[in-house]
Structure formats: structure tokens, C-alpha cells
Amino acid sequence: MFLDMIQKRNPALIKAAAALHQSGSIPPNTYVIDLDSFEANVRALAKSAEANSVKLFYMTKQIGRSGFVGKTIQRNGIEKAVAVDIDEAFNLSKAGCKIGNLGHLVQPGKNQWETVLKQLRPEVVTLFSLERARQLSDAAVRLGLKQNVILRVISKQDFIYPGQYGGFLINNLESSIRELQLMPGINVIGATCFPVLQLNEAKTDFEFTSNLQTLLKSRDILANQGIEVIHLNAPSSTSCHTIPLIREYGITHGEPGHALTGTTPLHAYSENLTEKPCMAYLSEISHMDEDQAYTIAGGFYARSNMKKALFGDRLDQETEVHQASSENIDYYGSLKRDPRMNVGDTVLYAFRTQIFVTRSHVAFLKNADSKTPEVVHFQRRGV
Structure with a gap:
């Protein structure tokens, strides 16, 4: 829902999330928040x-x-x-x-x-x-x-x-x-x-x-x-x-x-609002079959209105999201498989969320727009 706006208004968050996940500083099933x-x-x-x-x-x-x-x-x-x-x-x-x-x-x-x-x-x-x-x-x-x-x-x-x-x-x-x-x-x-x-x-x-x-x-x-x-x-x-x-x-x-976090409904459609989108959900590809790639979940929300996600070591590739039924526990998310995908790839979503009803973690990042972003606070299971 907010992925386009984050790409336009806060690309540093995407870059920092990819680097910190690939280095092992942030696990999958974590919301990342650009604290600055x-x-x-x-x-x-x-x-x-x-x-x-x-x-x-x-x-x-x-x-x-x-x-x-x-x-x-x-x-x-x-x-x-x-x-x-x-x-x-x-x-x-x-x-x-x-x-x-x-x-x-x-x-x-x-x-x-x-x-x-x-x-x-x-x-x-x-x-x-x-x-x-x-x-x-x-x-x-x-x-x-x-x-x-x-x-x-x-x-x-x-x-x-x-x-x-x-x-x-x-x-x-x-x-x-x-x-x-x-x-x-x-x-x-x-x-x-x-x-x-x-x-x-x-x-x-x-x-x-x-x-x-x-x-x-x-x-x-x-x-x-x-x-x-x-x-x-x-x-x-x-x-x-x-x-x-x-x-x-x-x-x-x-x-x-x-x-x-710059994620009211209007923030998904207008890039002229004061607040900058600064939150995304990070996961990784767990396994794949012929048609779909499955991502480690725990943080999805039934009203998220997701359409697509970014994937890859640098989060520079895009694919469609298959919406999961709200009747099921979100053990895994599902993406349209792309031949460029690999197990372990970083995946980033951006949608309207309610962290308190999830099983996800929260990582607060400083200096996302620098060469040395860092996690300054990690909240395990942000309930």
C-alpha cells in the first residue's frame, strides 16, 4: 500500500533494511522504523x-x-x-x-x-x-x-x-x-x-x-x-x-x-504531505515451489491492502503479493515467483499495520541515509 511512496520519499529506509538484514542485524518478521x-x-x-x-x-x-x-x-x-x-x-x-x-x-x-x-x-x-x-x-x-x-x-x-x-x-x-x-x-x-x-x-x-x-x-x-x-x-x-x-x-x-510513521490512508496516494513514510515490514524468502515464493511471516494484517513487495539482496526487484486469507494464521506470506529469486533473499513490504495484533519484532534504525545505518532499539515481539 505504501511501497511506492517509500520508494519515492524514503529510499534510504529500503537500502538500510536490506543491508541490515543481509548482515544478520535484523531477522525476518521485523518491522523496521526509520527513527530519524x-x-x-x-x-x-x-x-x-x-x-x-x-x-x-x-x-x-x-x-x-x-x-x-x-x-x-x-x-x-x-x-x-x-x-x-x-x-x-x-x-x-x-x-x-x-x-x-x-x-x-x-x-x-x-x-x-x-x-x-x-x-x-x-x-x-x-x-x-x-x-x-x-x-x-x-x-x-x-x-x-x-x-x-x-x-x-x-x-x-x-x-x-x-x-x-x-x-x-x-x-x-x-x-x-x-x-x-x-x-x-x-x-x-x-x-x-x-x-x-x-x-x-x-x-x-x-x-x-x-x-x-x-x-x-x-x-x-x-x-x-x-x-x-x-x-x-x-x-x-x-x-x-x-x-x-x-x-x-x-x-x-x-x-x-x-x-x-507517515502511513495514514492519504499518505499512500499523496507525496505532498508533511509526514514522511518511515515504516516497512521486512522478511525473507523461506522456500519456493513452481509458482510461489513463501516468506517468513507473523506480521501481516488483514486490512493491509498489499499489492506488491520488493525482493533481493538490495531490494531492487519487484513482484506481486498473493493476499492470504484472514481465516488462516500467517505462518508464511506468498509472492509470485520470479526466476531471479533465491531462498534467503530479503523481502520488504509496506502497508497499513497494527503491530500490537501481530507476532512480529520492531527494529528502530538511526542514520538510515548513511553508509552505516544501525539498530538502536530492538523490540522483540512488539506487543
């Missing part, structure tokens, strides 16, 4: 957010949710994380990273709220229901605390990805707020909805989904109930390109994930 470009992307995002008065929480699930990457992001200007689940929050917090938002994708369990409040101390907690709100409020009262929360809001007409359904229905929001205001351990300060942006059919730009109108309507409902709305969070494809767009609607917060 990654840090430049973070700085650009932080600068854009500051210029537009938008606050950012960084997302690490796509890139290996480690303390190393969290602290790297924080050093470059984005101070707090949004954690996909409590386990990611633990990983980041243990390394000294600050948690900005917890609960938007996966709600903590009923017996975990005191741990959330005592150990993780998020800036905000996103709530999906009155039941979870009561659990959080009760835990906060026991600890003598009051936790700021935002509400995930939805309407029946909104687009929501399968497996992510949930939230306060906009038609019932007024009555829900009245109940929430009676809970002494929480303080409602805003709302969120996802996804607010999607790539248009022409693949030329992002367009707003109906979810944006749900989010803006929730702001008015909250304000009419006497709540000072200071946090309006609109995640999805947050980037230097979209930050000014969401700010026009009064959005206060965004959550960049794929933009950190």
Missing part, C-alpha cells in the same frame, strides 16, 4: 497542533506499544499517550510515559478502576456507559479523588468499525448526563467519537463522516446541561493535514497514530 524520520514527523505534528491550539495524545498500538517509542515521542513534543487498552497503559506508564486518555477503544474491567486511578492516573477516561461510570465513580470516591471523563457518543446512523460498537446514544444523552452528574467521583468535561474522518472515494483527500455531526451535537447537549465542554476529541487520521480541518469545527484534541 519518525522523530521529524512527531515534531511536525506537535508544531501543527500548537499552531492550531489542538492538544494531541499519541497512539502506539500501530508501532509496538513500548516505553521506548513512548518516551521518544514525548521528547519530540507530544506529551501524553492514548492507550488502546489497560495493558498498553501499563507498558507505557512503567517506562515513565504519561497517559492522556484511557478507555476509548477498550474499557477497563470492573475491578481495575482503582488501579487506573492510583497507578496510571490518566488525564481523562473515556466512558461508554452509565454502568462503567458508576464503577469509576465509586472507585474514585473510595480513594478521595474525582476523575475527569469524556463520553463516547454515537448515533444509530454513524459509521462504526465492526468490533468497536458502543457509547452513549445521542438521543438518550440528556437523561444520561443527568445521571452522570449525580455521580460524585467523576467530572464530565467533553465527548469523543470515532471515526470522524475517512479517505474519500477518489483517494484525493479526507472527508468528514456523519460522526462529526454527532460529536458536535453532543457538545451542544452537554453545554445545555450546564457542563463546560473543554475536551472535544476527534480521533482518526490526525495529521498535519487534518489538524487545521478539525480545528475549524472547534475540536480541541486529536490522537495521531499512523501519522507518526
Whole structure:
């Protein structure tokens, strides 16, 4: 999906990945991240957010949710994380990273709220229901605390990805707020909805989904109930390109994930975006038959939309990718066999990923554009 753009905008990453794999410094089934470009992307995002008065929480699930990457992001200007689940929050917090938002994708369990409040101390907690709100409020009262929360809001007409359904229905929001205001351990300060942006059919730009109108309507409902709305969070494809767009609607917060590596959907089609693509997936040819070459896998993702891959000791040759069925475990990837292929050849893919659902490693490279690229951090199985 992103291979053409990496070839155009970051060929040094390809060259470095080939050299480090052939030397034995990086094993197959490893995501390689050009750390110099990654840090430049973070700085650009932080600068854009500051210029537009938008606050950012960084997302690490796509890139290996480690303390190393969290602290790297924080050093470059984005101070707090949004954690996909409590386990990611633990990983980041243990390394000294600050948690900005917890609960938007996966709600903590009923017996975990005191741990959330005592150990993780998020800036905000996103709530999906009155039941979870009561659990959080009760835990906060026991600890003598009051936790700021935002509400995930939805309407029946909104687009929501399968497996992510949930939230306060906009038609019932007024009555829900009245109940929430009676809970002494929480303080409602805003709302969120996802996804607010999607790539248009022409693949030329992002367009707003109906979810944006749900989010803006929730702001008015909250304000009419006497709540000072200071946090309006609109995640999805947050980037230097979209930050000014969401700010026009009064959005206060965004959550960049794929933009950190220059891999939002639009980055596959436009070479004029600020963030440089800086992540690829490295493997090698394991064995072959008459028609196909099989690559060591573990890091493929069902929504990757791969079309082709590079192969060879210098990654200077190209072949088609055979998409594997999502029903199968990705023990091997499959390429159209080419007579120039050899067992042990380096293979490089570039696609939209979620490293936290894979069995792959992550290698962070410095000086990719030099004669001496090096691995400065290797995260075994970047879960």
C-alpha cells in the first residue's frame, strides 16, 4: 500500500533494511522504523497542533506499544499517550510515559478502576456507559479523588468499525448526563467519537463522516446541561493535514497514530504531505515451489491492502503479493515467483499495520541515509 511512496520519499529506509538484514542485524518478521524520520514527523505534528491550539495524545498500538517509542515521542513534543487498552497503559506508564486518555477503544474491567486511578492516573477516561461510570465513580470516591471523563457518543446512523460498537446514544444523552452528574467521583468535561474522518472515494483527500455531526451535537447537549465542554476529541487520521480541518469545527484534541510513521490512508496516494513514510515490514524468502515464493511471516494484517513487495539482496526487484486469507494464521506470506529469486533473499513490504495484533519484532534504525545505518532499539515481539 505504501511501497511506492517509500520508494519515492524514503529510499534510504529500503537500502538500510536490506543491508541490515543481509548482515544478520535484523531477522525476518521485523518491522523496521526509520527513527530519524519518525522523530521529524512527531515534531511536525506537535508544531501543527500548537499552531492550531489542538492538544494531541499519541497512539502506539500501530508501532509496538513500548516505553521506548513512548518516551521518544514525548521528547519530540507530544506529551501524553492514548492507550488502546489497560495493558498498553501499563507498558507505557512503567517506562515513565504519561497517559492522556484511557478507555476509548477498550474499557477497563470492573475491578481495575482503582488501579487506573492510583497507578496510571490518566488525564481523562473515556466512558461508554452509565454502568462503567458508576464503577469509576465509586472507585474514585473510595480513594478521595474525582476523575475527569469524556463520553463516547454515537448515533444509530454513524459509521462504526465492526468490533468497536458502543457509547452513549445521542438521543438518550440528556437523561444520561443527568445521571452522570449525580455521580460524585467523576467530572464530565467533553465527548469523543470515532471515526470522524475517512479517505474519500477518489483517494484525493479526507472527508468528514456523519460522526462529526454527532460529536458536535453532543457538545451542544452537554453545554445545555450546564457542563463546560473543554475536551472535544476527534480521533482518526490526525495529521498535519487534518489538524487545521478539525480545528475549524472547534475540536480541541486529536490522537495521531499512523501519522507518526507517515502511513495514514492519504499518505499512500499523496507525496505532498508533511509526514514522511518511515515504516516497512521486512522478511525473507523461506522456500519456493513452481509458482510461489513463501516468506517468513507473523506480521501481516488483514486490512493491509498489499499489492506488491520488493525482493533481493538490495531490494531492487519487484513482484506481486498473493493476499492470504484472514481465516488462516500467517505462518508464511506468498509472492509470485520470479526466476531471479533465491531462498534467503530479503523481502520488504509496506502497508497499513497494527503491530500490537501481530507476532512480529520492531527494529528502530538511526542514520538510515548513511553508509552505516544501525539498530538502536530492538523490540522483540512488539506487543
